[in-house]
Amino acid sequence: MAERTVLITGGTRGIGRALALRLAADGIDLVLGYAHDEGAASQTQAEVEALGVRCATVRADLSTETGVDELFDRALAAVPRLDGVVSNAGGTFHIGPLVDTPVDVIQRVLDLNLRAAILVARRAVGALPEGGVLVNVSSGAATTGSPGEYVHYAAAKAGVDALTKGLAIEAAAHGVRVVGVAPGTTETDVHADAGDPGRPARVASRHPMGRVAHPEEIAEVIAFALSPAASYVAGTTIRATGGA
Numbered sequence: 001m002a003e004r005t006v007l008i009t010g011g012t013r014g015i016g017r018a019l020a021l022r023l024a025a026d027g028i029d030l031v032l033g034y035a036h037d038e039g040a041a042s043q044t045q046a047e048v049e050a051l052g053v054r055c056a057t058v059r060a061d062l063s064t065e066t067g068v069d070e071l072f073d074r075a076l077a078a079v080p081r082l083d084g085v086v087s088n089a090g091g092t093f094h095i096g097p098l099v100d101t102p103v104d105v106i107q108r109v110l111d112l113n114l115r116a117a118i119l120v121a122r123r124a125v126g127a128l129p130e131g132g133v134l135v136n137v138s139s140g141a142a143t144t145g146s147p148g149e150y151v152h153y154a155a156a157k158a159g160v161d162a163l164t165k166g167l168a169i170e171a172a173a174h175g176v177r178v179v180g181v182a183p184g185t186t187e188t189d190v191h192a193d194a195g196d197p198g199r200p201a202r203v204a205s206r207h208p209m210g211r212v213a214h215p216e217e218i219a220e221v222i223a224f225a226l227s228p229a230a231s232y233v234a235g236t237t238i239r240a241t242g243g244a
Protein backbone atom coordinates (compact mmCIF):
# COMPACT_ATOMS: atom_id res chain seq x y z
CA MET A 1 0.00 0.00 0.00
CA ALA A 2 2.88 2.38 -0.72
CA GLU A 3 2.01 6.08 -1.23
CA ARG A 4 -1.45 5.64 0.16
CA THR A 5 -3.37 7.50 2.86
CA VAL A 6 -5.66 5.91 5.42
CA LEU A 7 -8.03 7.63 7.86
CA ILE A 8 -8.48 5.83 11.18
CA THR A 9 -11.26 6.96 13.53
CA GLY A 10 -10.22 6.56 17.16
CA GLY A 11 -6.69 6.30 15.79
CA THR A 12 -4.66 7.62 18.69
CA ARG A 13 -4.96 4.89 21.31
CA GLY A 14 -5.76 1.21 21.73
CA ILE A 15 -6.40 -0.81 18.56
CA GLY A 16 -6.41 2.36 16.42
CA ARG A 17 -2.97 3.39 17.65
CA ALA A 18 -1.55 -0.11 17.06
CA LEU A 19 -2.96 0.02 13.53
CA ALA A 20 -1.51 3.48 12.91
CA LEU A 21 1.96 2.23 13.85
CA ARG A 22 1.49 -0.94 11.76
CA LEU A 23 0.46 1.01 8.64
CA ALA A 24 3.13 3.68 9.16
CA ALA A 25 5.77 0.94 9.19
CA ASP A 26 4.53 0.09 5.67
CA GLY A 27 4.94 3.73 4.55
CA ILE A 28 1.24 4.61 4.60
CA ASP A 29 0.33 8.24 5.40
CA LEU A 30 -2.34 8.71 8.03
CA VAL A 31 -5.14 10.88 9.30
CA LEU A 32 -6.04 9.99 12.88
CA GLY A 33 -9.37 11.01 14.38
CA TYR A 34 -9.85 11.22 18.15
CA ALA A 35 -12.41 12.38 20.68
CA HIS A 36 -10.66 14.63 23.21
CA ASP A 37 -7.28 13.36 24.52
CA GLU A 38 -4.86 15.88 22.99
CA GLY A 39 -1.89 14.30 24.81
CA ALA A 40 -2.50 10.83 23.33
CA ALA A 41 -3.06 12.36 19.90
CA SER A 42 0.26 14.29 19.96
CA GLN A 43 2.15 11.28 21.26
CA THR A 44 0.77 8.88 18.64
CA GLN A 45 1.31 11.46 15.89
CA ALA A 46 4.97 11.81 16.94
CA GLU A 47 5.45 8.02 17.05
CA VAL A 48 3.92 7.64 13.59
CA GLU A 49 5.94 10.50 12.08
CA ALA A 50 9.12 8.99 13.54
CA LEU A 51 8.47 6.08 11.16
CA GLY A 52 8.82 8.48 8.23
CA VAL A 53 5.24 9.05 7.10
CA ARG A 54 2.92 12.07 7.16
CA CYS A 55 0.29 12.13 9.90
CA ALA A 56 -2.53 14.60 10.56
CA THR A 57 -4.76 14.44 13.62
CA VAL A 58 -8.37 15.67 13.75
CA ARG A 59 -10.36 16.13 16.94
CA ALA A 60 -14.08 15.52 16.29
CA ASP A 61 -16.98 14.04 18.23
CA LEU A 62 -18.34 11.32 15.96
CA SER A 63 -21.49 10.88 17.99
CA THR A 64 -22.81 13.99 16.19
CA GLU A 65 -23.46 14.40 12.47
CA THR A 66 -21.50 17.67 12.43
CA GLY A 67 -18.55 15.89 14.07
CA VAL A 68 -18.49 13.24 11.33
CA ASP A 69 -18.65 15.91 8.61
CA GLU A 70 -15.91 17.91 10.34
CA LEU A 71 -13.64 14.86 10.47
CA PHE A 72 -14.02 14.13 6.75
CA ASP A 73 -13.91 17.79 5.65
CA ARG A 74 -10.73 18.43 7.62
CA ALA A 75 -9.14 15.14 6.57
CA LEU A 76 -9.82 15.81 2.88
CA ALA A 77 -8.40 19.32 3.28
CA ALA A 78 -5.22 17.88 4.81
CA VAL A 79 -4.43 15.11 2.30
CA PRO A 80 -4.75 14.77 -1.48
CA ARG A 81 -7.11 11.79 -1.20
CA LEU A 82 -8.12 8.94 1.06
CA ASP A 83 -7.45 5.36 -0.09
CA GLY A 84 -8.73 3.66 3.05
CA VAL A 85 -10.98 4.45 5.99
CA VAL A 86 -11.02 2.42 9.20
CA SER A 87 -14.15 3.06 11.24
CA ASN A 88 -12.69 2.07 14.58
CA ALA A 89 -13.96 4.55 17.20
CA GLY A 90 -16.17 2.80 19.71
CA GLY A 91 -16.69 2.16 23.37
CA THR A 92 -18.78 0.42 26.02
CA PHE A 93 -18.72 3.01 28.89
CA HIS A 94 -20.55 0.76 31.40
CA ILE A 95 -20.72 -2.90 32.35
CA GLY A 96 -23.79 -4.66 33.72
CA PRO A 97 -27.10 -6.32 32.86
CA LEU A 98 -29.36 -4.32 30.52
CA VAL A 99 -32.00 -3.90 33.21
CA ASP A 100 -29.49 -1.93 35.30
CA THR A 101 -28.06 0.12 32.43
CA PRO A 102 -29.15 3.79 32.38
CA VAL A 103 -30.96 4.88 29.21
CA ASP A 104 -28.49 7.71 28.62
CA VAL A 105 -25.65 5.17 28.57
CA ILE A 106 -27.56 3.03 26.05
CA GLN A 107 -28.10 6.12 23.88
CA ARG A 108 -24.40 7.06 24.07
CA VAL A 109 -23.35 3.53 23.13
CA LEU A 110 -25.76 3.41 20.16
CA ASP A 111 -24.76 6.91 18.99
CA LEU A 112 -21.06 6.03 18.88
CA ASN A 113 -21.03 2.36 17.92
CA LEU A 114 -23.90 2.27 15.42
CA ARG A 115 -25.08 5.74 14.34
CA ALA A 116 -21.53 7.10 14.00
CA ALA A 117 -20.44 3.94 12.18
CA ILE A 118 -23.25 4.43 9.66
CA LEU A 119 -22.48 8.15 9.19
CA VAL A 120 -18.73 7.48 8.86
CA ALA A 121 -19.44 4.73 6.31
CA ARG A 122 -21.71 7.10 4.37
CA ARG A 123 -18.99 9.75 4.08
CA ALA A 124 -16.30 7.11 3.45
CA VAL A 125 -17.96 5.53 0.41
CA GLY A 126 -18.55 9.03 -0.97
CA ALA A 127 -14.88 9.91 -0.57
CA LEU A 128 -13.06 6.70 -1.49
CA PRO A 129 -11.84 6.29 -5.07
CA GLU A 130 -12.05 3.09 -7.10
CA GLY A 131 -9.78 0.61 -5.32
CA GLY A 132 -10.53 2.18 -1.93
CA VAL A 133 -11.37 0.17 1.17
CA LEU A 134 -13.61 0.80 4.19
CA VAL A 135 -13.00 -1.40 7.23
CA ASN A 136 -15.68 -1.39 9.93
CA VAL A 137 -14.42 -2.49 13.34
CA SER A 138 -17.13 -4.65 14.89
CA SER A 139 -16.81 -6.98 17.90
CA GLY A 140 -17.11 -10.64 18.77
CA ALA A 141 -19.93 -9.32 20.99
CA ALA A 142 -22.11 -9.06 17.86
CA THR A 143 -22.43 -12.84 17.86
CA THR A 144 -22.05 -13.71 21.57
CA GLY A 145 -24.53 -11.01 22.66
CA SER A 146 -22.42 -10.13 25.76
CA PRO A 147 -24.98 -11.17 28.40
CA GLY A 148 -24.54 -9.50 31.78
CA GLU A 149 -22.09 -6.95 30.35
CA TYR A 150 -23.48 -4.87 27.47
CA VAL A 151 -26.12 -6.45 25.27
CA HIS A 152 -26.99 -3.02 23.81
CA TYR A 153 -23.36 -2.64 22.63
CA ALA A 154 -23.54 -6.17 21.15
CA ALA A 155 -26.73 -5.18 19.33
CA ALA A 156 -25.04 -2.05 17.96
CA LYS A 157 -22.09 -4.10 16.68
CA ALA A 158 -24.49 -6.61 15.07
CA GLY A 159 -25.90 -3.57 13.27
CA VAL A 160 -22.38 -2.75 12.08
CA ASP A 161 -22.10 -6.27 10.62
CA ALA A 162 -25.34 -5.71 8.67
CA LEU A 163 -24.00 -2.34 7.51
CA THR A 164 -20.85 -4.06 6.22
CA LYS A 165 -22.88 -6.65 4.32
CA GLY A 166 -25.29 -4.29 2.60
CA LEU A 167 -22.91 -1.41 1.95
CA ALA A 168 -20.33 -3.77 0.44
CA ILE A 169 -22.86 -4.63 -2.27
CA GLU A 170 -23.67 -0.96 -2.94
CA ALA A 171 -20.00 0.05 -2.94
CA ALA A 172 -18.80 -2.82 -5.14
CA ALA A 173 -20.45 -1.04 -8.07
CA HIS A 174 -17.93 1.79 -7.53
CA GLY A 175 -14.92 -0.50 -7.05
CA VAL A 176 -14.81 0.10 -3.28
CA ARG A 177 -14.46 -2.82 -0.86
CA VAL A 178 -16.23 -2.82 2.52
CA VAL A 179 -14.95 -5.34 5.07
CA GLY A 180 -15.59 -5.88 8.78
CA VAL A 181 -13.14 -7.01 11.46
CA ALA A 182 -14.53 -8.32 14.76
CA PRO A 183 -11.98 -8.37 17.58
CA GLY A 184 -12.45 -10.45 20.69
CA THR A 185 -11.51 -8.99 24.06
CA THR A 186 -8.37 -6.92 23.58
CA GLU A 187 -6.04 -5.28 26.10
CA THR A 188 -6.89 -1.59 25.76
CA ASP A 189 -8.16 1.19 28.02
CA VAL A 190 -11.74 0.68 26.81
CA HIS A 191 -12.32 -1.62 29.80
CA ALA A 192 -11.03 0.91 32.35
CA ASP A 193 -13.27 3.54 30.75
CA ALA A 194 -16.21 1.20 31.41
CA GLY A 195 -15.17 1.02 35.07
CA ASP A 196 -13.62 -2.47 34.90
CA PRO A 197 -9.86 -2.25 34.24
CA GLY A 198 -9.40 -5.87 35.34
CA ARG A 199 -11.84 -7.22 32.73
CA PRO A 200 -9.25 -8.61 30.25
CA ALA A 201 -7.61 -10.70 33.01
CA ARG A 202 -10.99 -11.74 34.39
CA VAL A 203 -12.37 -12.99 31.06
CA ALA A 204 -9.17 -14.51 29.66
CA SER A 205 -10.18 -18.03 30.68
CA ARG A 206 -13.42 -17.74 28.63
CA HIS A 207 -11.28 -17.79 25.51
CA PRO A 208 -10.06 -21.09 24.01
CA MET A 209 -6.52 -19.68 23.87
CA GLY A 210 -6.70 -18.78 27.56
CA ARG A 211 -5.81 -15.16 26.91
CA VAL A 212 -7.18 -11.99 25.34
CA ALA A 213 -5.73 -10.24 22.28
CA HIS A 214 -2.91 -7.72 22.11
CA PRO A 215 -3.93 -4.65 20.05
CA GLU A 216 -1.16 -5.45 17.55
CA GLU A 217 -2.82 -8.80 16.75
CA ILE A 218 -6.04 -7.02 15.78
CA ALA A 219 -4.14 -4.33 13.86
CA GLU A 220 -2.57 -7.07 11.73
CA VAL A 221 -6.00 -8.36 10.63
CA ILE A 222 -7.25 -4.84 9.81
CA ALA A 223 -4.04 -4.18 7.84
CA PHE A 224 -4.74 -7.35 5.84
CA ALA A 225 -8.34 -6.28 5.17
CA LEU A 226 -7.07 -2.92 3.86
CA SER A 227 -4.36 -4.44 1.70
CA PRO A 228 -4.42 -5.65 -1.92
CA ALA A 229 -3.87 -9.15 -0.45
CA ALA A 230 -7.58 -8.99 0.49
CA SER A 231 -8.67 -7.87 -3.01
CA TYR A 232 -11.47 -10.48 -3.18
CA VAL A 233 -12.71 -10.01 0.40
CA ALA A 234 -15.86 -7.85 0.80
CA GLY A 235 -19.19 -7.88 2.61
CA THR A 236 -17.99 -10.12 5.39
CA THR A 237 -16.69 -9.63 8.92
CA ILE A 238 -13.44 -11.37 9.77
CA ARG A 239 -13.39 -12.67 13.34
CA ALA A 240 -10.21 -12.25 15.38
CA THR A 241 -11.50 -13.70 18.62
CA GLY A 242 -8.96 -16.35 19.54
CA GLY A 243 -11.46 -19.08 18.69
CA ALA A 244 -14.25 -17.66 20.91
Ligand code: NAD
Pocket residue numbers: 009010011012013014015016033034035036037060061062063087088089090091092112137138139140141182183184185186187188189190193
Ligand atom coordinates in the same frame (compact mmCIF):
# COMPACT_ATOMS: atom_id res chain seq x y z
P1 NAD B 1 -10.17 2.60 23.10
O1 NAD B 1 -11.13 3.10 24.13
O2 NAD B 1 -8.76 2.37 23.47
O3 NAD B 1 -10.17 3.57 21.83
C1 NAD B 1 -11.38 4.08 21.35
C2 NAD B 1 -11.10 5.23 20.42
O4 NAD B 1 -12.37 5.77 20.03
C3 NAD B 1 -10.31 6.35 21.08
O5 NAD B 1 -9.26 6.74 20.23
C4 NAD B 1 -11.32 7.49 21.22
O6 NAD B 1 -10.72 8.76 21.01
C5 NAD B 1 -12.31 7.18 20.12
N1 NAD B 1 -13.63 7.71 20.46
C6 NAD B 1 -14.40 7.38 21.54
N2 NAD B 1 -15.51 8.13 21.55
C7 NAD B 1 -15.44 8.94 20.47
C8 NAD B 1 -16.27 9.97 19.94
N3 NAD B 1 -17.44 10.31 20.52
N4 NAD B 1 -15.87 10.62 18.83
C9 NAD B 1 -14.70 10.30 18.22
N5 NAD B 1 -13.87 9.33 18.66
C10 NAD B 1 -14.24 8.67 19.77
O7 NAD B 1 -10.87 1.31 22.50
P2 NAD B 1 -10.33 0.04 21.67
O8 NAD B 1 -10.39 -1.12 22.57
O9 NAD B 1 -9.07 0.36 20.96
O10 NAD B 1 -11.54 -0.12 20.64
C11 NAD B 1 -11.42 0.13 19.24
C12 NAD B 1 -12.59 -0.55 18.55
O11 NAD B 1 -12.54 -1.96 18.79
C13 NAD B 1 -13.95 -0.09 19.06
O12 NAD B 1 -14.86 -0.01 17.97
C14 NAD B 1 -14.37 -1.21 20.00
O13 NAD B 1 -15.76 -1.29 20.15
C15 NAD B 1 -13.77 -2.40 19.27
N6 NAD B 1 -13.56 -3.59 20.12
C16 NAD B 1 -12.74 -3.52 21.21
C17 NAD B 1 -12.56 -4.66 21.98
C18 NAD B 1 -11.69 -4.67 23.21
O14 NAD B 1 -11.80 -5.61 24.03
N7 NAD B 1 -10.81 -3.69 23.40
C19 NAD B 1 -13.21 -5.86 21.63
C20 NAD B 1 -14.02 -5.87 20.52
C21 NAD B 1 -14.20 -4.73 19.76
